[in-house]
Amino acid sequence: MTTTVSPPVADSSLPETETLAARLSVIVKHVVLVVVLALFLLPLAWLLLTAFKPYAELFTSPPSILPVNGTLVNFSDGWAIGGGKGIGDSLIVASISTVLCLVLGYPAAYALARRFPPHGQLSFTILSLRMMPPIVPVIGFYLLFQELSLFDTYTGLVIVYTFMNLPLVIWLLAEFIRQIPKTYEEAARIDGAPWYRLFWDVLFPLSAPGILTAGILAMIFAWNEFLFALVLTGEKVITLPKALASFFLFQQPNWGQLGAIGIVAIAPLLVLSYYMQRFLIRSFSVGSGGR
Amino acid sequence: MASVTLSGINKWYGGAVHAVRDISFKIEDGEFFGLLGPSGSGKTSVLRMLAGLERPTSGTISFDGTSVEAKTPQERNVAMVFEQNALYPHMSARQNISYPLKIRGLTKAEIETKVAEVASLLNIGHLIDRRASQMSGGQQQRVAIARALVRRPNLLCLDEPIAHLDTLLRARLRGELKRLQRALGTTSVIVTHDPIEAMTMTDRIAVMRDGLMQQIGTADEIYMRPVNAFVAQFFGLHSMNVFTVGNVRDAPELSGQCGAQPVMLPDCVKPHVGAQSRSVLVGSRPGGVSVYKAGEAPRRGAALSLSGRVYVAEQLGDAILVTVQAGDATIQAMTSPDYRFAIDEPVDVVIREDALYVFDDENQRTLRFASGASVSQTDRLATYA
Numbered sequence: 128m129t130t131t132v133s134p135p136v137a138d139s140s141l142p143e144t145e146t147l148a149a150r151l152s153v154i155v156k157h158v159v160l161v162v163v164l165a166l167f168l169l170p171l172a173w174l175l176l177t178a179f180k181p182y183a184e185l186f187t188s189p190p191s192i193l194p195v196n197g198t199l200v201n202f203s204d205g206w207a208i209g210g211g212k213g214i215g216d217s218l219i220v221a222s223i224s225t226v227l228c229l230v231l232g233y234p235a236a237y238a239l240a241r242r243f244p245p246h247g248q249l250s251f252t253i254l255s256l257r258m259m260p261p262i263v264p265v266i267g268f269y270l271l272f273q274e275l276s277l278f279d280t281y282t283g284l285v286i287v288y289t290f291m292n293l294p295l296v297i298w299l300l301a302e303f304i305r306q307i308p309k310t311y312e313e314a315a316r317i318d319g320a321p322w323y324r325l326f327w328d329v330l331f332p333l334s335a336p337g338i339l340t341a342g343i344l345a346m347i348f349a350w351n352e353f354l355f356a357l358v359l360t361g362e363k364v365i366t367l368p369k370a371l372a373s374f375f376l377f378q379q380p381n382w383g384q385l386g387a388i389g390i391v392a393i394a395p396l397l398v399l400s401y402y403m404q405r406f407l408i409r410s411f412s413v414g415s416g417g418r
Numbered sequence: 419m420a421s422v423t424l425s426g427i428n429k430w431y432g433g434a435v436h437a438v439r440d441i442s443f444k445i446e447d448g449e450f451f452g453l454l455g456p457s458g459s460g461k462t463s464v465l466r467m468l469a470g471l472e473r474p475t476s477g478t479i480s481f482d483g484t485s486v487e488a489k490t491p492q493e494r495n496v497a498m499v500f501e502q503n504a505l506y507p508h509m510s511a512r513q514n515i516s517y518p519l520k521i522r523g524l525t526k527a528e529i530e531t532k533v534a535e536v537a538s539l540l541n542i543g544h545l546i547d548r549r550a551s552q553m554s555g556g557q558q559q560r561v562a563i564a565r566a567l568v569r570r571p572n573l574l575c576l577d578e579p580i581a582h583l584d585t586l587l588r589a590r591l592r593g594e595l596k597r598l599q600r601a602l603g604t605t606s607v608i609v610t611h612d613p614i615e616a617m618t619m620t621d622r623i624a625v626m627r628d629g630l631m632q633q634i635g636t637a638d639e640i641y642m643r644p645v646n647a648f649v650a651q652f653f654g655l656h657s658m659n660v661f662t663v664g665n666v667r668d669a670p671e672l673s674g675q676c677g678a679q680p681v682m683l684p685d686c687v688k689p690h691v692g693a694q695s696r697s698v699l700v701g702s703r704p705g706g707v708s709v710y711k712a713g714e715a716p717r718r719g720a721a722l723s724l725s726g727r728v729y730v731a732e733q734l735g736d737a738i739l740v741t742v743q744a745g746d747a748t749i750q751a752m753t754s755p756d757y758r759f760a761i762d763e764p765v766d767v768v769i770r771e772d773a774l775y776v777f778d779d780e781n782q783r784t785l786r787f788a789s790g791a792s793v794s795q796t797d798r799l800a801t802y803a
Contacts, residue, residue: 308502308503310500310502310503310504311503311506311507313471313498313500314498314500314504314505314506315506315517316470316471316490316491316492317469317470317471317491317492317496317497317498317575318492318517318518318521318565319490319491319492319518319521319522320517320521324521328506328517329506332508333506333507333508
């Protein structure tokens with residue numbers, strides 16, 4: 128903006144107000160972002176800090192922000208009093224039900240994607256199963272499981288979580304499969320691929336982002352699930368959310384241990400979400416860049 | 419390699435769409451056959467039935483006399499090149515080309531030899547480790563052709579393989595495909611909506627419309643002797659001019675009207691004038707139409723002549739395509755580049771008898787073919803832009 132040849136009046140006045148407005152909007156955006164982030168992250172941060180504080184330091188007034196005498200004892204104690212069992216049980220139930228969801232869901236999703244209209248009745252019906260409040264089927268499950276000796280078993284919980292997550296997995300996978308051009312399948316048929324190789328060589332690799340996304344979501348939902356675990360299991364199967372809740376039952380809970388278990392409970396989710404985000408972004412760019 | 423016979427093929431989609439109607443033809447062993455038609459003409463459906471991707475609703479398909487309707491694409495040993503999304507995107511060119519061989523259980527060494535062979539044939543050696551996303555459209559199609567040829571198919575199906583490439587590349591691949599097909603002698607069928615592709619590459623062409631076969635023949639046959647007005651207009655670099663002359667009278671001379679515009683007619687048209695309608699459907703290739711400045715047309719024998727105004731004149735390099743609005747008719751003429759025409763300039767249009775086609779007023783069948791050599795030369799030789 129030094130020595131321009133033709134400085135029209137309208138032009139020179141407009142950009143200044145525009146830059147001012149632009150700057151203001153950037154500032155406002157950042158303020159809103161910080162407030163929203165703080166809202167979500169502060170409880171998490173407090174949990175993290177609590178996990179490293181010894182019991183005596185928890186209720187000091189004024190409260191210490193950072194742990195003064197940092198300790199790892201909450202982690203070992205928390206593990207010993209049920210956190211370890213909770214993590215193990217949650218891993219077993221969540222991973223088996225996730226694999227089941229994918230194995231059962233993929234063929235259904237393929238049929239839904241290739242044989243039915245994209246936003247038709249069937250597609251919606253399947254998704255609507257996921258919209259049902261979990262409290263609705265839980266009573267039925269309880270009675271059934273008592274009859275079938277599935278109460279308080281890994282098998283029972285795996286069945287329930289598969290039932291709960293299958294609609295979403297089918298719906299998600301179908302969306303991904305729909306984006307795969309049919310010509311790839313036709314090319315494979317022409318090349319002589321039998322149906323299982325069509326899936327293995329062409330469809331699975333091309334829908335890998337979808338499989339991963341659906342799998343991670345199913346895993347997270349199963350990992351976090353509390354209501355079914357509370358009602359449908361007893362002493363033998365204690366998943367992590369139930370283990371956490373059980374600390375409140377008898378005495379003033381040790382918040383430090385709870386914090387430690389809580390941190391361990393959400394850590395895998397954070398890692399998974401982080402990788403899912405990266406994978407999703409990559410899958411989008413792959414989808415748009417290459418044919 | 420095989421000869422392919424289709425007889426009485428019908429294809430219905432969902433009981434409502436009759437996509438292919440009673441099609442029968444034979445493709446000779448080693449022939450390069452073109453299926454030509456506008457979109458929705460059923461040509462792709464025919465190809466997909468040949469390839470085994472779809473089954474005909476009725477009719478029979480046989481390879482070398484053996485019925486194949488119930489056979490899978492692999493059993494038929496057909497190969498196919500698609501218009502788009504032809505390569506598996508998660509595999510390299512090498513993996514793409516190897517895939518049909520891997521399926522057939524060939525050994526690693528065999529696969530390697532065959533892939534190297536076909537790669538050098540198609541000149542894609544330098545692309546062999548790239549993925550589809552790392553190749554241009556033309557390169558992708560070359561690799562797709564390599565994948566099709568690597569297993570020496572009985573029948574090679576080409577579904578608009580070069581339609582979405584840019585003009586220069588399309589022209590080059592046309593030539594390459596034709597040479598390749600000749601060299602290998604693989605029976606091949608290409609589906610295209612582009613008459614030029616069909617004319618330049620294939621031995622014989624089948625023109626389809628609305629699921630119906632219109633005409634089968636060599637490019638010359640179809641070009642010179644189109645069976646009806648549709649084929650005449652669809653086939654060729656430039657559409658044939660076809661227009662109705664109505665209100666035909668005998669006296670004092672044979673003449674009629676095109677809209678409000680009087681038209682002089684040659685005597686050869688006379689037997690074809692509808693008794694009731696007193697009208698006649700005539701046509702001529704742009705190469706058979708002469709355009710003169712108003713009043714300068716030579717008054718000579720048997721010719722159709724009328725007056726009009728220049729709508730637009732398009733420079734094609736070695737010729738000018740002049741579009742004339744004459745009454746109801748829009749007539750295109752291929753003229754020498756020496757003439758210059760201004761928009762809206764009044765002109766006379768003359769179509770000599772030997773360049774004149776006459777079609778049945780009702781069913782559009784050709785009643786009279788042009789005979790002169792003058793009909794086509796400019797049109798045929800014009801640069802494909």
